[in-house]
Amino acid sequence: xxxxxxxxxRQPPLRDGIILIVVLAVxxxxxxxxxxxxxxxxxxxxxxxxxxxxxxxxxxxxxxxxGYVGFFGAGAYGMSILVLHAHVPAIPAVIGGGIVAVxxxxxxxxxxxxxxxxxxxxxxxxxxILLLAVANPSLTPLTGGPYGLKLQQVFAPGxxxxxxxxxxxxxxxxxxxxxxxxxxxxxxxxxxxxxxxxMAGINIVRARLIVWLISAAIAGLAGGAxxxxxxxxxxDAVFGTNISVFAIVFAxxxxxxxxxxxxxxxxxxxxxxxxxxxxxxxxxxxxYGFLIxxxxxxxxxxxxxxxxxxxxxxx
Amino acid sequence: xxxxxxxxxxxxxxxxxxxxxxxxxAFNLKPGEILGLVGxxxxxxxxxxxxISGVYPIDAGEIHLGGRRIDQLAAFRRVHLGIxxxxxxxxxxxxxxxxxxxxVAAEYGGGQPDQEQILEEVGLTAERHRVASSLTVNxxxxxxxxxxxxxxxxxxxxxxIGAGLNPAELNVVADLLxxxxxxxxxxxxxEHLLKFLNRITDRVLVLSAGRRLFEGTLAEAxxxxxxxxxxxxx
Numbered sequence: 001x002x003x004x005x006x007x008x009x010r011q012p013p014l015r016d017g018i019i020l021i022v023v024l025a026v027x028x029x030x031x032x033x034x035x036x037x038x039x040x041x042x043x044x045x046x047x048x049x050x051x052x053x054x055x056x057x058x059x060x061x062x063x064x065x066x067g068y069v070g071f072f073g074a075g076a077y078g079m080s081i082l083v084l085h086a087h088v089p090a091i092p093a094v095i096g097g098g099i100v101a102v103x104x105x106x107x108x109x110x111x112x113x114x115x116x117x118x119x120x121x122x123x124x125x126x127x128x129i130l131l132l133a134v135a136n137p138s139l140t141p142l143t144g145g146p147y148g149l150k151l152q153q154v155f156a157p158g159x160x161x162x163x164x165x166x167x168x169x170x171x172x173x174x175x176x177x178x179x180x181x182x183x184x185x186x187x188x189x190x191x192x193x194x195x196x197x198x199m200a201g202i203n204i205v206r207a208r209l210i211v212w213l214i215s216a217a218i219a220g221l222a223g224g225a226x227x228x229x230x231x232x233x234x235x236d237a238v239f240g241t242n243i244s245v246f247a248i249v250f251a252x253x254x255x256x257x258x259x260x261x262x263x264x265x266x267x268x269x270x271x272x273x274x275x276x277x278x279x280x281x282x283x284x285x286x287x288y289g290f291l292i293x294x295x296x297x298x299x300x301x302x303x304x305x306x307x308x309x310x311x312x313x314x315x
Numbered sequence: 316x317x318x319x320x321x322x323x324x325x326x327x328x329x330x331x332x333x334x335x336x337x338x339x340x341a342f343n344l345k346p347g348e349i350l351g352l353v354g355x356x357x358x359x360x361x362x363x364x365x366x367i368s369g370v371y372p373i374d375a376g377e378i379h380l381g382g383r384r385i386d387q388l389a390a391f392r393r394v395h396l397g398i399x400x401x402x403x404x405x406x407x408x409x410x411x412x413x414x415x416x417x418x419v420a421a422e423y424g425g426g427q428p429d430q431e432q433i434l435e436e437v438g439l440t441a442e443r444h445r446v447a448s449s450l451t452v453n454x455x456x457x458x459x460x461x462x463x464x465x466x467x468x469x470x471x472x473x474x475x476i477g478a479g480l481n482p483a484e485l486n487v488v489a490d491l492l493x494x495x496x497x498x499x500x501x502x503x504x505x506e507h508l509l510k511f512l513n514r515i516t517d518r519v520l521v522l523s524a525g526r527r528l529f530e531g532t533l534a535e536a537x538x539x540x541x542x543x544x545x546x547x548x549x
């Protein structure tokens with residue numbers, strides 16, 4: 001295979017990716033020492049990971065998964081059931097949660113035959129079906145049914161925080177890979193024109209499935225670490241549609257198809273959510289709706305498109 | 316099957332919602348041959364290209380490449396085996412530069428092409444860093460062709476590349492297609508510009524309402540009453 005030459009392909013330098021990952025790691029390692037609310041920081045990292053995982057799928061293949069939370073919930077329940085019923089230690093159980101989400105992704109693979117709104121709605125329906133399944137009272141011995149699950153025996157907020165940090169960084173590393181690699185180039189081509197991508201020799205079915213499963217794995221791992229961190233939860237806490245909506249809005253607000261966009265979007269908007277939304281949630285709803293209108297009207301490619309329009313090649 | 320034919324179609328049928336747009340299509344193509352595919356609008360020319368390239372599945376019949384049946388293969392696998400195409404309405408990767416467009420095909424097409432030579436051959440060397448969406452339509456058509464060449468095809472399906480070109484540009488394209496044929500690439504050229512076609516083709520296949528109406532030289536086709544009637548609606 002001929003290799004890509006630097007003057008042939010516009011791609012951000014690897015150095016930018018490494019700097020971003022190091023900065024992100026340092027910020028979230030230092031933050032708990034200067035800001036006392038570690039659980040808020042953990043949720044922020046959760047949304048960074050979810051926005052990035054969603055970005056991998058939507059930003060690089062064009063599939064917008066309204067039911068992305070299904071993978072998150074599958075990971076949370078997969079992790080919890082492994083801990084509670086198989087007595088697996090927490091970190092391997094989080095990995096197990098990621099695997100459960102991937103299995104869920106394989107089962108839902110045929111959804112990729114759909115496109116546009118049909119895919120998004122079908123994906124949302126599958127997440128709702130999964131929520132109804134785990135919340136079913138007849139499954140209470142396994143899933144806790146509507147009463148949820150308790151994981152006090154493995155409660156370790158510090159370890160859960162570090163695990164979520166690793167998952168967030170993993171999602172970022174994968175996004176950097178997508179932006180810089182031959183595989184990512186193929187994804188760009190597929191998103192640009194599916195038929196032409198096939199005529200370039202790309203196996204688009206396989207490429208989409210790979211991205212779908214990677215994206216599922218990120219959400220599943222994040223779900224597992226999140227369940228570990230909160231240790232007591234009801235089905236809605238890990239399957240709530242608002243989790244998908246936040247991930248989508250955060251990713252879109254920053255700019256999908258980039259590495260930095262979902263990170264900036266998730267950090268800024270989640271910080272804003274906490275600054276305004278928790279105390280006076282009605283203002284957040286107003287702001288939130290206003291933001292979506294502004295985005296759709298003026299920045300459909302996200303906030304970072306402002307830099308792109310000025311010729312800055314954003315990572 | 317003919318031993319020297321590179322591409323062979325036999326009894327190929329395509330229907331859309333019950334309406335047959337290609338019926339019992341059969342022809343052969345040898346390496347280095349240029350076959351013109353002509354016919355009135357709606358006669359099934361572009362559909363035939365789509366069937367050979369795998370954009371549409373066939374409903375009946377068989378397509379063989381080098382003796383191997385390919386009609387069940389996905390389009391990208393046919394590309395790897397040596398079939399590629401350009402489009403009537405050019406379809407470059409609009410957000411990518413010219414060089415990136417060619418690079419994608421070079422990376423995924425299964426060959427080891429000389430990308431610089433391809434750029435030069437289609438006259439896009441000076442445009443290499445331009446984003447495809449900013450190119451003229453004619454340059455986009457050349458880019459379509461370049462991307463196809465980057466997969467090192469044995470058969471190139473060229474769909475109405477001459478539309479909108481001036482006589483000088485048509486000559487350049489004709490020279491390019493003849494050079495490709497000299498390199499043993501077989502070409503199927505869909506075209507309405509008969510003068511252009513006459514310069515490059517060895518034979519033409521005339522389609523009408525999805526059926527083969529005539530096969531022979533363009534001069535013979537022009538003298539055939541059935542062909543004339545099909546074009547004039549008689």
